[in-house]
Amino acid sequence: MTNEPKHSLTVECTVNGERVRREVPARRHLADFLREDLELTGTHLGCEHGVCGACSVLVDGAVVRSCLMLAVQAHGRRIETIEGLSDSGALKDLQTAFIERNAAQCGFCTAGMLLTAHQLTASGEAMTRPEIREYMSGNLCRCTGYHAIIDAVEAVLRSKSRTP
Amino acid sequence: MSATVKDDAVIGKGFPRKELQRLLRGRGRYVADIKLPRMLHLAFVRSPHPHARIVDIQTAEALASPGVVGVYIGKEFTDSEPLVGIALHRRGHKSAPQYPMAVDRAVWQGQPVAAVVAETRAEAEDAAELVQVEWEELPAITSGEEAVAPDAKAIHPEIGDNLAFEHTISVNDPEKTLAQSHIVVEQSFRFERQTGLPLETRGMIADWNPGDESLTVHYAHQSPFQMQEIFSRHLGIPPLKIRVIAPDVGGGFGIKLNIYGEDLAVVMIARRLGRPVKFISDRLESLVSDAHARDHDIVAKMGVSAEGRITSMWLDDLGAVGAYGMPFRFNVAEGMMCITMAGACYDFSSYWGRTRSVYVNKNLVGMYRGVGIPLACIVTEVLADKAARQLGMDPADFRRLNHRRKEDLPCVTPNGSQLDTVSFEECFEKVLKLMDYDALRKEQADLRKRGILRGIGLASFVEATSYGPPYYGPSQASISTQDGCTLRLEPAGVVRCITSLTDQGQGTLTGIAQIVAEAVGLSFDQVEVMGNDSAISPYGGGAWASRGMAVGGEAALNAGRALKQNIIALAAAITQNLPEALDIKAGEIVNKESGAAVLSVAELGRIAYFRQDTLPKDADVQLSVTRSFADNHKHYYMANGIQASYVEVDEATGFIKLLGHWAVDDCGRIINPLQVDEQVRGGVVQGIGAVLYEEFMYGPGGGLQNGSLVDYLIPAASEMPDIHVAHVETPERTTQLGAKGIGEAGLIGAMGALWVSVNDALQPLGATVAHQPFTPERVLLAIKAAKAGR
Numbered sequence: 001m002t003n004e005p006k007h008s009l010t011v012e013c014t015v016n017g018e019r020v021r022r023e024v025p026a027r028r029h030l031a032d033f034l035r036e037d038l039e040l041t042g043t044h045l046g047c048e049h050g051v052c053g054a055c056s057v058l059v060d061g062a063v064v065r066s067c068l069m070l071a072v073q074a075h076g077r078r079i080e081t082i083e084g085l086s087d088s089g090a091l092k093d094l095q096t097a098f099i100e101r102n103a104a105q106c107g108f109c110t111a112g113m114l115l116t117a118h119q120l121t122a123s124g125e126a127m128t129r130p131e132i133r134e135y136m137s138g139n140l141c142r143c144t145g146y147h148a149i150i151d152a153v154e155a156v157l158r159s160k161s162r163t164p
Numbered sequence: 165m166s167a168t169v170k171d172d173a174v175i176g177k178g179f180p181r182k183e184l185q186r187l188l189r190g191r192g193r194y195v196a197d198i199k200l201p202r203m204l205h206l207a208f209v210r211s212p213h214p215h216a217r218i219v220d221i222q223t224a225e226a227l228a229s230p231g232v233v234g235v236y237i238g239k240e241f242t243d244s245e246p247l248v249g250i251a252l253h254r255r256g257h258k259s260a261p262q263y264p265m266a267v268d269r270a271v272w273q274g275q276p277v278a279a280v281v282a283e284t285r286a287e288a289e290d291a292a293e294l295v296q297v298e299w300e301e302l303p304a305i306t307s308g309e310e311a312v313a314p315d316a317k318a319i320h321p322e323i324g325d326n327l328a329f330e331h332t333i334s335v336n337d338p339e340k341t342l343a344q345s346h347i348v349v350e351q352s353f354r355f356e357r358q359t360g361l362p363l364e365t366r367g368m369i370a371d372w373n374p375g376d377e378s379l380t381v382h383y384a385h386q387s388p389f390q391m392q393e394i395f396s397r398h399l400g401i402p403p404l405k406i407r408v409i410a411p412d413v414g415g416g417f418g419i420k421l422n423i424y425g426e427d428l429a430v431v432m433i434a435r436r437l438g439r440p441v442k443f444i445s446d447r448l449e450s451l452v453s454d455a456h457a458r459d460h461d462i463v464a465k466m467g468v469s470a471e472g473r474i475t476s477m478w479l480d481d482l483g484a485v486g487a488y489g490m491p492f493r494f495n496v497a498e499g500m501m502c503i504t505m506a507g508a509c510y511d512f513s514s515y516w517g518r519t520r521s522v523y524v525n526k527n528l529v530g531m532y533r534g535v536g537i538p539l540a541c542i543v544t545e546v547l548a549d550k551a552a553r554q555l556g557m558d559p560a561d562f563r564r565l566n567h568r569r570k571e572d573l574p575c576v577t578p579n580g581s582q583l584d585t586v587s588f589e590e591c592f593e594k595v596l597k598l599m600d601y602d603a604l605r606k607e608q609a610d611l612r613k614r615g616i617l618r619g620i621g622l623a624s625f626v627e628a629t630s631y632g633p634p635y636y637g638p639s640q641a642s643i644s645t646q647d648g649c650t651l652r653l654e655p656a657g658v659v660r661c662i663t664s665l666t667d668q669g670q671g672t673l674t675g676i677a678q679i680v681a682e683a684v685g686l687s688f689d690q691v692e693v694m695g696n697d698s699a700i701s702p703y704g705g706g707a708w709a710s711r712g713m714a715v716g717g718e719a720a721l722n723a724g725r726a727l728k729q730n731i732i733a734l735a736a737a738i739t740q741n742l743p744e745a746l747d748i749k750a751g752e753i754v755n756k757e758s759g760a761a762v763l764s765v766a767e768l769g770r771i772a773y774f775r776q777d778t779l780p781k782d783a784d785v786q787l788s789v790t791r792s793f794a795d796n797h798k799h800y801y802m803a804n805g806i807q808a809s810y811v812e813v814d815e816a817t818g819f820i821k822l823l824g825h826w827a828v829d830d831c832g833r834i835i836n837p838l839q840v841d842e843q844v845r846g847g848v849v850q851g852i853g854a855v856l857y858e859e860f861m862y863g864p865g866g867g868l869q870n871g872s873l874v875d876y877l878i879p880a881a882s883e884m885p886d887i888h889v890a891h892v893e894t895p896e897r898t899t900q901l902g903a904k905g906i907g908e909a910g911l912i913g914a915m916g917a918l919w920v921s922v923n924d925a926l927q928p929l930g931a932t933v934a935h936q937p938f939t940p941e942r943v944l945l946a947i948k949a950a951k952a953g954r
């Protein structure tokens with residue numbers, strides 16, 4: 001056997017507000033854990049190299065690429081995915097703005113886009129369009145040309161920075 | 165009074181897509197998301213060499229690996245009919261037969277040689293590493309030049325040489341016309357290999373049911389019917405036993421239209437095991453096995469009169485199309501489109517063009533957005549700028565003088581492009597205004613004095629959309645160029661629509677809903693559309709050649725009108741009116757003259773399905789209709805457009821900064837401007853990616869050196885400009901809807917405009933960059949060469 005020994009470990013964490021406990025192989029990354037073990041398939045895999053951002057989730061409130069984090073590293077932490085953040089209404093303004101402007105075509109990149117945009121708009125800090133582009137540039141989209149995504153993020157950011 | 169007709173218009177409005185509600189909440193269902201009972205996972209073992217003989221394969225160790233259910237090698241699958249990717253009407257087009265996996269020799273790096281099936285993908289991958297292949301490396305042919313060298317060894321000795329296809333066009337004494345031209349400009353071009361790279365990789369689940377010997381394939385694919393046909397023919401499964409379903413698909417761009425030999429292996433293995441088998445390629449696999457595109461060397465010339473009129477074009481294309489012919493869509497397409505569409509926007513009558521497609525030890529070239537038209541556009545526009553400059557003309561004036569005029573339409577260009585409802589002049593004047601051309605030229609001149617290199621590029625182009633029966637029919641590929649639409653009025657007065665089209669994010673299904681709503685007389689929300697399923701929809705083509713609205717839309721329009729007629733006939737019987745006196749608006753059956761509501765469609769639905777007892781005895785209730793559409797003799801609907809780009813080149817670093825981009829397009833009647841604009845923008849950015857970043861890099865022996873997104877670069881938000889989009893709307897004359905396609909325009913024009921603008925920026929240095937992508941290194945080399953040549 002050339003295989004590494006298949007350690008299984010217990011992971012206990014909160015996912016979208018629910019406590020979960022699973023045995024997982026040590027080498028399983030968080031994205032596979034979410035998609036395969038928990039069947040939360042809204043988190044997508046576009047590269048598994050940490051480049052495209054399609055697999056973005058929130059870990060303890062920060063955007064993380066779930067293809068670069070092992071499931072076991074999620075032990076004791078709070079994970080939020082596109083499903084949970086949609087159901088809680090946290091992404092509502094962004095989702096409305098994205099839909100109005102057709103800022104998603106195939107939708108494969110969109111969970112990651114929304115999560116990054118969520119982090120960007122959360123502070124309500126004013127940003128120029130090039131700054132928004134820069135901030136969003138870790139998330140790749142092959143369909144939209146980005147223009148509509150930047151429009152949507154800009155609009156939500158504006159409305160946020162207006163409300164004190 | 166009901167609303168006026170104009171207010172009821174649904175076509176032409178920018179409705180957002182309904183499916184986004186699902187996709188944006190993480191509730192899409194892409195093929196990788198689907199799990200079936202007892203499903204297994206497949207991983208391929210791929211050739212690490214561009215060309216090598218398989219001396220031996222040992223699978224015992226892999227078979228003993230945990231979770232493994234089966235290991236298969238290429239020679240187990242030679243009993244099925246191999247794929248042969250040739251177009252039968254292209255004389256001399258040849259290809260070696262291709263089996264699902266390599267049998268005794270691998271001819272490209274990435275070709276599958278074995279498949280491992282296990283309980284989980286991870287176990288399948290572990291075991292794949294245990295498959296021991298003994299290779300004998302063979303010399304690889306790695307470029308088009310090498311492939312056609314006189315002493316080149318044929319990759320497939322059984323077809324004689326490496327020339328897949330050659331075609332020459334010669335019209336109106338091109339040699340002489342060129343020789344007599346006031347000036348002749350010439351340029352050679354190099355286009356590196358790239359791919360379409362949908363963010364979702366290719367994937368499928370083949371679900372064989374041993375009970376009734378039926379096959380269901382959940383497939384990230386653009387054409388379920390095409391694949392039903394292929395599985396039936398190559399696996400001997402009766403078509404009625406096959407169902408191909410495309411779930412949500414994460415982008416296609418042509419890549420998911422092609423026919424991949426390895427996909428046949430997945431289905432064959434599922435059949436042997438009698439269990440569902442899932443294959444999801446990872447990014448590396450997708451990069452080495454998804455259809456590649458481009459890889460062309462072109463030399464071209466343009467003859468121009470002293471007044472600045474183009475007299476003639478000359479174009480020699482060499483395309484390195486990989487190791488086999490790509491089945492059904494054919495590896496001749498890029499080259500043929502290039503030589504037939506070059507110069508299409510300009511008025512000249514003498515032409516010589518040749519294309520050669522040649523086999524090399526690389527992955528197959530297949531369909532990718534724009535196919536060969538971007539090459540035609542680039543070649544023409546670069547030469548046009550060169551000629552203008554040599555004559556001391558402004559490039560815009562040069563184009564204004566040479567554009568084909570409306571009064572000369574319809575016409576056929578010397579190289580065979582059919583132009584009818586194109587609008588070169590209108591698009592051109594519109595883009596100049598939109599970008600404020602004169603002001604930009606002035607700014608450019610001012611900045612040049614300070615040593616800042618800015619460039620402006622204009623590119624007129626055609627986009628042949630909806631390739632039709634005369635194109636595919638004679639090739640004898642079983643590709644349906646017609647599309648169908650079924651409508652069913654539900655008791656609630658709403659319509660369910662089933663189209664043969666597929667949607668990978670373009671907004672096709674939304675456009676169909678709009679057409680149906682308007683044709684029947686309903687609101688947008690009263691129509692629900694589904695597609696993507698070969699067992700359910702009327703037969704049809706799917707998504708390719710930007711045909712959704714033009715072909716499938718026309719079928720939907722016809723179906724909607726027919727259903728409306730049936731509803732009105734029934735309403736007339738129920739309400740004792742003459743059918744001619746009735747109309748339907750926003751879900752109400754109204755009196756045509758007074759506009760007064762007579763009966764709601766919902767009430768009619770209730771009566772039609774649940775209270776037939778109240779109807780006259782002979783009332784004919786036909787509230788499901790199907791219509792199909794194809795124009796039997798139309799090659800394509802020719803759309804057109806123009807784009808402009810404004811860039812700055814940094815002389816010290818070779819970096820190119822995009823400052824602005826403008827696109828004016830004429831796709832005929834616009835069904836949904838929101839979707840159309842985003843098709844253009846998405847295409848523009850892919851075009852920019854092609855010109856600036858995207859390239860497969862190969863080592864000296866032909867080995868691929870960049871197999872991940874870390875080093876195969878695609879555009880990110882920060883490098884992209886804002887993209888200003890405007891339209892000219894010249895409806896297609898031969899259809900009732902008047903729509904043409906829009907899917908490829910963005911990419912075609914962007915590539916042309918960017919090639920021209922970068923070279924315009926380099927003018928003060930006398931440098932020309934003509935090797936795509938324009939990496940900083942290539943830009944610096946061009947600058948260096950120009951300086952050395954002075």
Ligand code: FES
Nearest residue numbers: 048050052053067
């Ligand atoms: S899949 Fe994680 S960054 Fe691409």
Ligand code: FES
Nearest residue numbers: 105109141142143
């Ligand atoms: S919408 Fe398809 S990748 Fe972004």
